[in-house]
Amino acid sequence: MKGWPSVDQIPPIVNPAMNGMVEVMRGCGRGCQFCAPNVRTARYMDVEKVLQEVRVNVAGGKPSIWAHSDDIFLYRVEDKRHFYPNTDAIVDLFSAIMGTRGVTHSNPTHGTIAPVIADEDLLPRLSPILRAGPENWIGIQPGLETASGDLLAKYMRNKMLPFAPSEWERVVLEGTKAFNQNYWFPAYTLIMGLPGETEDDVWATVRLIDTMEKWLGEKLGSRAHFVSVPLSFVPLSVLSREEFFDVGREMTEARFALIYRSWRHTVKEAMYFSQSVKSVPPYLRPVLRFLVSVGPMIILKYIADWGKSMGFDVDKAFNIPGRREANLNSPCLFLLPGSPSLVWSGLAKPVALRGLTGSNPVPGAVSE
Numbered sequence: 001m002k003g004w005p006s007v008d009q010i011p012p013i014v015n016p017a018m019n020g021m022v023e024v025m026r027g028c029g030r031g032c033q034f035c036a037p038n039v040r041t042a043r044y045m046d047v048e049k050v051l052q053e054v055r056v057n058v059a060g061g062k063p064s065i066w067a068h069s070d071d072i073f074l075y076r077v078e079d080k081r082h083f084y085p086n087t088d089a090i091v092d093l094f095s096a097i098m099g100t101r102g103v104t105h106s107n108p109t110h111g112t113i114a115p116v117i118a119d120e121d122l123l124p125r126l127s128p129i130l131r132a133g134p135e136n137w138i139g140i141q142p143g144l145e146t147a148s149g150d151l152l153a154k155y156m157r158n159k160m161l162p163f164a165p166s167e168w169e170r171v172v173l174e175g176t177k178a179f180n181q182n183y184w185f186p187a188y189t190l191i192m193g194l195p196g197e198t199e200d201d202v203w204a205t206v207r208l209i210d211t212m213e214k215w216l217g218e219k220l221g222s223r224a225h226f227v228s229v230p231l232s233f234v235p236l237s238v239l240s241r242e243e244f245f246d247v248g249r250e251m252t253e254a255r256f257a258l259i260y261r262s263w264r265h266t267v268k269e270a271m272y273f274s275q276s277v278k279s280v281p282p283y284l285r286p287v288l289r290f291l292v293s294v295g296p297m298i299i300l301k302y303i304a305d306w307g308k309s310m311g312f313d314v315d316k317a318f319n320i321p322g323r324r325e326a327n328l329n330s331p332c333l334f335l336l337p338g339s340p341s342l343v344w345s346g347l348a349k350p351v352a353l354r355g356l357t358g359s360n361p362v363p364g365a366v367s368e
Ligand code: SF4
Pocket: 028, 029, 030, 031, 032, 035, 036, 037, 038, 070, 071, 112, 143, 159
């Protein structure tokens, strides 16, 4: 087959797919240089073709449908210059999926952040259709990648359209707030080791994670949720001639801090959600909470020890270079909402309570 297959040339699934997956589009169009889907022409599956696959999944015992795309908010996008989302098309797609007999749940796989604040009606229209709520968070995986202005401008200057690369921090913060307000849970991916990445670039990303943790907590309290996952750079697409990132050889203090802060926040989320699991009898919930929190904490302690073994200062993950307001001598207990539990975070330091909120102002952020 020459070139990329057209929608008509892509055969529908004939057996249920993992996670009830149905493909709703291929390709993207935002042009991030490290990304393989970037080089593919964007194609959108007709709703009827999607429903054909939904019915196969439901009949095969998969009533929870994952709508797979590289950026769900580009589904049938008409504004290919600024990428304002085609909200009607996205709403129609999920209305059709959720309206199919037997479907109990649906969520997208991937999506970018900017569209959810470019059209403020997008998530408020989608969430009721997906029956999002405190007991049904809608998961999505957006690429946050980096907070470095230089790397954003060099490798992914369309990722934040219709906003400018210089607005990325505001887009990430306000976008995460919009996700959370509508009961969406973003699991952000970060890239470590993009070609030319400097320590300052990485510290900028650590600062953004730190700011987001505090600012969101201030704005949303216990409704503030995200995780971030640092991934190693893999040479693909336009950057296919570059070198793989080598974790063993190229680990630095800032990269270690990014891993540590990301993992630490994931521990916090794991503890929060482990106490709200309703399918477990109340008397077993402390056991579940213990099991869910202890494993990640052992890993957190291992990560801290690993950093120290390389000569890194773990405190710098909190007293971040370049931060305007370094207030943290790393008290490291989490207070679980609705629970008196105080849980050790894995840092071998004197402890004092640090809540989920802080006082860092968000540069450029739109206030409520
Ligand atoms: S927005 Fe995501 S899918 Fe699209 S080109 Fe960038 S990294 Fe790839």
